[in-house]
Amino acid sequence: MKRMIALLLGCWVLAAGAVIETYEFSSPELEARYHALSQELRCPKCQNQNIADSNAPIAQDLRKQLYQQLESGATDAEILDYMVARYGEFVRYRPEMGGATLILWLAPVLLLAVGIVVALAVLRSRRDADSRALTEEEQRKLQEMLEREQDA
Incomplete structure (x- = not known):
């Protein structure tokens, strides 16, 4: 009984700490762009993590949107513009110089x-x-x- 509880607890801890999402990309270039952009975009909830490292539900949604936009043929600039329009300039770790x-x-x-x-x-x-x-x-x-x- 103790072993079973320890095993279940160990599985729960491992599952809680993992950010594992598998997306099937149509090309390796899209996958590389996905990883680069997910490192550049900040999680609106966590604020000190990028969306690649965050477990927050909004980060999961942003990763899904990023994947969908990449697969639909959007450029990096179009994706960043969409994210900034929706979440503000704060969503970028390196905001553009200009304006506010x-x-x-x-x-x-x-x-x-x-x-x-x-x-x-x-x-x-x-x-x-x-x-x-x-x-x-x-x-x-x-x-x-x-x-x-x-x-x-």
Whole structure:
């Protein structure tokens, strides 16, 4: 009885962790394109996995759609355009540069430039403060304060 439970539990664990879908492709080129595109498309539910690695039901649906579109003769660009139109630019791991994603592509460069400008401004203000000489009035007041401190 214990062996049977262990065997059933082992089979259940193996089945739960596997993403196995077998599609019969009409050519090896289509299969290669399928694998490349499934690596490029992000799972909308998991968000940190591509559809090839995800067990989510929506990833299974996307893999099926991908297979059907490839077999119907769609190009890679047509498939990606369809997926982006349906799920948004987020579905691609490498979104195209342009439109709303332009901000995402340029933000690191802009933040670096702002950081450099701020650092230079802070360094310049410190240098100017250090090199500024005291006026005669400021020197006299400083001397008076030092004398009062010594007398106290």
